Amino acid sequence: MFSLFNDLVTSAAEAVKSISDQGIEVVRQTGVLDALESVSGNPDSAATDAASQEEKLCVADIMTPPDTWTGSKEEWVWCMEAALCDPNTCALTPACLRGDAPLWKDVKTTVERLFASPPRPEKEGSPTLAPTSNGAEASATLALNLLEKTGGAQAPAADLVKYIQEHYAVHQVRSFTVPRFTSDEGYWLNIGWRIHLYKQCTNAEQLLTLMQTLSRLPQRLRNIATTVKQRAAAKAEAFGRAEHEDGDDRQDGDDEDYAENKSEVMHLQDNTEYWHMIRMQYEAIQEKRAWLREIEGRVKKEMELASGNVKLLGSLLQRKEASTALCASVFDSCQYHKVKLSRLIADICAAPAEHREGTVLDSRSGRLFHALVNCNDDVKAALEAYAGRPPSVPGSPNRVASTPTSSAPASAKQGSAARCEEPSMETSTVEAAASAPQKSRCSAGGSPVELKTAASGSTFHSIGNNAVDSGEESFEAKLPWSMDD
Numbered sequence: 001m002f003s004l005f006n007d008l009v010t011s012a013a014e015a016v017k018s019i020s021d022q023g024i025e026v027v028r029q030t031g032v033l034d035a036l037e038s039v040s041g042n043p044d045s046a047a048t049d050a051a052s053q054e055e056k057l058c059v060a061d062i063m064t065p066p067d068t069w070t071g072s073k074e075e076w077v078w079c080m081e082a083a084l085c086d087p088n089t090c091a092l093t094p095a096c097l098r099g100d101a102p103l104w105k106d107v108k109t110t111v112e113r114l115f116a117s118p119p120r121p122e123k124e125g126s127p128t129l130a131p132t133s134n135g136a137e138a139s140a141t142l143a144l145n146l147l148e149k150t151g152g153a154q155a156p157a158a159d160l161v162k163y164i165q166e167h168y169a170v171h172q173v174r175s176f177t178v179p180r181f182t183s184d185e186g187y188w189l190n191i192g193w194r195i196h197l198y199k200q201c202t203n204a205e206q207l208l209t210l211m212q213t214l215s216r217l218p219q220r221l222r223n224i225a226t227t228v229k230q231r232a233a234a235k236a237e238a239f240g241r242a243e244h245e246d247g248d249d250r251q252d253g254d255d256e257d258y259a260e261n262k263s264e265v266m267h268l269q270d271n272t273e274y275w276h277m278i279r280m281q282y283e284a285i286q287e288k289r290a291w292l293r294e295i296e297g298r299v300k301k302e303m304e305l306a307s308g309n310v311k312l313l314g315s316l317l318q319r320k321e322a323s324t325a326l327c328a329s330v331f332d333s334c335q336y337h338k339v340k341l342s343r344l345i346a347d348i349c350a351a352p353a354e355h356r357e358g359t360v361l362d363s364r365s366g367r368l369f370h371a372l373v374n375c376n377d378d379v380k381a382a383l384e385a386y387a388g389r390p391p392s393v394p395g396s397p398n399r400v401a402s403t404p405t406s407s408a409p410a411s412a413k414q415g416s417a418a419r420c421e422e423p424s425m426e427t428s429t430v431e432a433a434a435s436a437p438q439k440s441r442c443s444a445g446g447s448p449v450e451l452k453t454a455a456s457g458s459t460f461h462s463i464g465n466n467a468v469d470s471g472e473e474s475f476e477a478k479l480p481w482s483m484d485d
Contacts, residue, residue, distance in 0.1 A: 057157060069201075079204055092214070108144060108147060153188075154185075296368065303375045306375055334386075335383065
């Protein structure tokens with residue numbers, strides 16, 4: 001009996017060994033065992049090989065526009081930040097979009113139509129691109145190929161991880177989507193796949209359209225979002241009705257329940273309103289940039305012209321050519337530029353604050369705005385210097401008009417010159433002459449002809465009358481005979 005049992009055990013062990021040998025041989029033929037042995041023998045090398053196959057994503061890969069980009073780099077970076085702050089963009093993987101056949105077909109149609117049309121240039125002065133059928137077809141084909149190609153595994157570089165940690169909005173969206181809607185590997189794979197498609201765009205309008213198209217919810221998720229939205233609206237209506245009926249007797253527990261229901265946003269929502277808001281912000285940014293370009297051009301041109309006239313007027317005054325026709329013409333030009341500079345300052349200050357803040361035209365720290373104010377002060381000082389200049393020397397060949405002192409005798413001229421050199425007379429004359437252009441500017445609205453007439457007339461008449469009176473007195477005192485004789 002014992003021998004029979006022993007034989008039975010031996011035969012069973014041999015059968016098990018035979019089956020095991022056959023199974024090991026089959027597994028070895030498939031190559032699975034060799035792979036497992038290689039992994040167990042050198043696990044570090046396997047991890048290194050897997051890491052080497054991953055494509056590293058860095059900040060430059062995302063924030064650097066392609067060579068075909070016609071807009072500015074700031075526009076590209078702004079659009080990328082808008083995409084990284086959209087939960088649907090970060091959560092909807094290519095497999096999720098392909099799972100909805102009607103949606104995927106619509107996405108392919110939109111992408112093909114988007115890249116088949118010629119790009120519209122946005123840079124100032126860039127030539128209009130002619131629609132070439134070959135180039136459009138090639139671009140559309142490349143975009144469709146990238147749309148179907150998911151690519152390999154993606155991994156973030158150190159600078160990209162730091163970028164996400166430093167930008168609160170981007171980090172908040174990533175924390176909301178991972179791991180609730182996708183894995184960490186799916187998040188980076190999704191970002192890399194979209195970046196390759198984004199870099200086929202040439203302007204911001206095209207890029208925003210592509211971003212919105214690739215962030216549409218599949219029908220299954222759209223149904224969930226609609227149901228949750230309707231349920232939340234019904235709860236809010238019931239809560240408001242109960243609050244109205246209970247009045248002040250409402251318990252605090254109702255507030256907590258409503259706040260809890262309101263915070264239960266565990267699903268992806270339709271982002272049509274989000275992209276509508278992004279487009280409105282983009283239009284506002286474009287309007288601001290257009291205003292800046294226009295005002296900067298006007299300011300720089302006017303400052304250049306005004307500075308040239310100020311230098312010329314100062315040079316003429318230094319050469320004692322204030323009474324020439326050229327100096328009078330330059331004075332009129334300075335008055336004209338003074339009015340235009342003042343109007344530019346008023347226009348900048350009256351513009352919306354969001355257009356000026358943080359730019360070169362900022363009234364607090366704007367470099368160009370302060371240069372404009374200084375140029376306006378320089379023109380004002382030049383006008384005051386011209387108005388307060390000493391009277392012209394009689395008998396000068398460059399005179400354009402004779403003053404009352406020109407008809408007086410030589411002794412009268414000397415007496416007039418001596419009295420004009422007295423401090424009291426000089427001070428009163430300069431003050432009167434300096435105040436005349438200011439009063440005429442305020443009353444006449446800044447007309448160059450009226451300003452020039454007021455400035456020159458008041459100065460010459462006041463000096464001329466004083467000179468005549470003083471000249472007659474000195475002439476009578478120096479006569480060799482008496483007037484009574």
